[in-house]
Amino acid sequence: xxxxxxxxxxxxxxxxxxxxxxxxxxxxxxxxxxxxxxxVKPLGELAQLMAAVLRRTDPADPAHATAxxxxxxxxxxxxxxxxxxxxASAEPHASYPxxxxxxxxxxxxxxxxxxxxxxxxxxxxxxxxGEREPTRALAVLRAEHRLGLAPDHxxxxxxxxxxxxxxxxxxxxxxxxxxxxxHHVFHVTAWGARPEALPAxxxxxxxxxxxxxxxxxxxxxxxxxxxxxxxxxxxxxEPLHAHAExxxxxxxxxxxxxxxxxxxxxxxxxxxxxxxxxxxxxxxxAAFAAALARGGSGGEGGDPAPRAGATVGGAR
Amino acid sequence: xxxxxxxxxxxxxxxQNIAAVxxxxxxxxxxxxxxxxxxxxxxxxAAAVSGPLAAAVERTPDDPVLVAAARVLGAxxxxxxxxxxxxxxxxxxxxxTAARDAYPPGADATAVTAWSHWGLDAALRTLxxxxxxxxxxxxxxxxxxPWPRLAFRLSQLASLALPGVDSxxxTAAxxxxxxxxxxxxxxxxxxxxxxxxxxxxxxxxxxxVPPSLGLPNGLAFVHHLGGAxxxxxxxxxxxxxxxxxxxx
Amino acid sequence: MLPLNEPTxxxxxxxxLTPDVDALLNSAEAEGxxxxxxxxxxxxxxxxxxxxxxPEPKPKKG
Numbered sequence: 001x002x003x004x005x006x007x008x009x010x011x012x013x014x015x016x017x018x019x020x021x022x023x024x025x026x027x028x029x030x031x032x033x034x035x036x037x038x039x040v041k042p043l044g045e046l047a048q049l050m051a052a053v054l055r056r057t058d059p060a061d062p063a064h065a066t067a068x069x070x071x072x073x074x075x076x077x078x079x080x081x082x083x084x085x086x087x088a089s090a091e092p093h094a095s096y097p098x099x100x101x102x103x104x105x106x107x108x109x110x111x112x113x114x115x116x117x118x119x120x121x122x123x124x125x126x127x128x129x130g131e132r133e134p135t136r137a138l139a140v141l142r143a144e145h146r147l148g149l150a151p152d153h154x155x156x157x158x159x160x161x162x163x164x165x166x167x168x169x170x171x172x173x174x175x176x177x178x179x180x181x182x183h184h185v186f187h188v189t190a191w192g193a194r195p196e197a198l199p200a201x202x203x204x205x206x207x208x209x210x211x212x213x214x215x216x217x218x219x220x221x222x223x224x225x226x227x228x229x230x231x232x233x234x235x236x237x238e239p240l241h242a243h244a245e246x247x248x249x250x251x252x253x254x255x256x257x258x259x260x261x262x263x264x265x266x267x268x269x270x271x272x273x274x275x276x277x278x279x280x281x282x283x284x285x286a287a288f289a290a291a292l293a294r295g296g297s298g299g300e301g302g303d304p305a306p307r308a309g310a311t312v313g314g315a316r
Numbered sequence: 317x318x319x320x321x322x323x324x325x326x327x328x329x330x331x332q333n334i335a336a337v338x339x340x341x342x343x344x345x346x347x348x349x350x351x352x353x354x355x356x357x358x359x360x361x362a363a364a365v366s367g368p369l370a371a372a373v374e375r376t377p378d379d380p381v382l383v384a385a386a387r388v389l390g391a392x393x394x395x396x397x398x399x400x401x402x403x404x405x406x407x408x409x410x411x412x413t414a415a416r417d418a419y420p421p422g423a424d425a426t427a428v429t430a431w432s433h434w435g436l437d438a439a440l441r442t443l444x445x446x447x448x449x450x451x452x453x454x455x456x457x458x459x460x461x462p463w464p465r466l467a468f469r470l471s472q473l474a475s476l477a478l479p480g481v482d483s484x485x486x487t488a489a490x491x492x493x494x495x496x497x498x499x500x501x502x503x504x505x506x507x508x509x510x511x512x513x514x515x516x517x518x519x520x521x522x523x524x525v526p527p528s529l530g531l532p533n534g535l536a537f538v539h540h541l542g543g544a545x546x547x548x549x550x551x552x553x554x555x556x557x558x559x560x561x562x563x564x
Numbered sequence: 565m566l567p568l569n570e571p572t573x574x575x576x577x578x579x580x581l582t583p584d585v586d587a588l589l590n591s592a593e594a595e596g597x598x599x600x601x602x603x604x605x606x607x608x609x610x611x612x613x614x615x616x617x618x619p620e621p622k623p624k625k626g
Contacts, residue, residue, distance in 0.1 A: 171501045506596035506597060
């Protein structure tokens, strides 16, 4: 049996992220009129996912040091958190500054003035009544919980309203539902830190249907969503090993370590800003999924024999 | 050559026509639910529920195209009798016998060719009590196939998803209900309605399918989206519904 | 029901039909057709956005 592809995917993805770390730096007008999706969202995703990589890698592993370096870089690029205070001051009723900040809080970074302001805004009736899609509402509530806010608001009523929380017919899966499902799991399990937080019925549901979704995403070459589903496979109380699926996924990694969101694997390295915007999310997801999968399979090369029904196989 | 190309254009149509008649017979025979026909409109035209298939598709009983189409449908030529317990029309038994005898599988036959032939033979034996069981083809491959390929192969052999016709194939399906259900999910995502309908029929027969699959809604969904362009989708969906109604 | 009165000038034989029977029994898996839902904005919300849209710039009076 060949070695599990996850360690190689992790190393190469981190190398690409590290080589492009300056692209994560927010522009000078980030807290002003810049589009938050391009100006600050990648920075928050970097923090959230590197915090998870840090948690799941051994301190002696070079990947651990790279993730640590990227986290420190991200916090410094946010002005040691001043960016989030500026964003929240500019748009006090928006939830995204809190969601982005929560990723940093996961890694142990705090900004007192931001949290003082967040305590006020999240304490309003307006915040509680905010119109958000269910999976987004779950993201916001979990971000609050990580800062110690809204402790008397449980997640169960929120998780019950998401697509995945409804235990939907699995044949209704499509991309938007898939992203809702993966994020449901990431929020409930604290990005893989607490697999036991997943209710038993949901764990059984995902064990049954995740292989079908993953298989079709790989056939469809949806690498970004396939990466998220591989991460979910590693977030289950009994992780799915998905060795064959990992091989199909790893084959889509470019020579410089990046993943494109979908389609042909990139043939050659590319270094421009447009390529970074395209590839930063799928490559972050690859590092995250690979760190979780490696932790779940007992380290490099340690691929336990797949259980019957726990693998997909047949992925092209 | 001109014969073959001419046949290539007629045979699929003949298969569709017979499948539509069989599907209609399965729908009409399900008189238990005739008071509530359900939301799905039968995509096929109203056809005679009784009477031989040959007459329903306006062909002579010995028409080679009819015999070939019956061989393609396999045991499903007799599906109304097998699923509803009605006595088979003697002409249909003769047609099924002719189809079985005209196209015996060769030594190098694929698993699908061999098993569909065996299924036709087994259906005839079940209904007539005549003949001795033929040697069943190999089914060892069903244990090793990854679920997408197993599901696709079994969807091609959905005519063997019948109560009362035991086979190593049905035993294999019973062993891998979750894998077949995953195949159904995959087939719907691919909009491969024929595969989804065939798998839905197996899933209606075997125990151990996770209820979260939502099979009844899934069958109706597949029927709506795929039944109009492929009569075999309607046939499998109606067969599946009959199997679900018969289930304890 | 499709009309089935194909020309009978060259009768189709069992031998001629055999490859077609094999092909229909052993068809290859169809290529996947993948499609995702689009979503149309809520109608009233859309109307609201139109109301909120800035007015067409008027030509400045000399």
